Amino acid sequence: MLVIEGVISDRGSKYAVAGGPCETEEAAKEFLRLLKKNKKFAKATHNSWGLLLDGTPIKNDDGEAGAGMVILRMLERDNLQNHIIVVTRWFGGKHLGGDRFRHIQDAVRIYLQQLAV
Template sequence: MVILDKMVSDRGSRYAVSGAPVAGRDGIADFLAGLKRDRKFARATHNSWACVLSDEGPVKNDDGESGAGAIILKMLEREGLTDHVICVTRWYGGTHLGGDRFAHVVTCVRAYLEHMRASGG
């Protein structure tokens, strides 16, 4: 599991991105359970994620951050990355961000994908 913490901070909201290779829906569930073992992530406002499973196709979950899962999924599909879950975590800071929240999701996923390319993953 790779976690890139403190990716974006905007009007009190903070973002992180994490991900890992997975095998099926059980792998996604194991990844999320492992992430949430860290109390910080368990208490986050949103853990939005997406994955393209080689045997089932695309799956996503906004976790209350409407539209975030679709953005992550679209980026995964463009990248051609399968059997790899990416999760963008947001800790809500008390101010609605409007459309800026989508830009922050994109920033986080881009950083994760760049990290994966740089590390050979």
């Protein structure tokens, strides 16, 4: 499990990104359970995620409407199969509008760059 904290901060909202190999939907649930063992992630406003299981898209917005689809599109673009990516947001009190989607994309990009190293 690769966890990168403090990747983005905007108007009080803070973002982190995490990911790792994932072969089943049950493994995705276990990944989230392990991530949330860290109380900081358990208390996050949103833990949105996406996963391509042998080409089958699975996502969860966790209240951040559209976030899972943004993650899935980026996984599809990189053809990253059987690998979960979770973007975590701690809401800072001000709505970000469409900027939140840019932040999700940026967080996934940072993760993918780190993965390639």
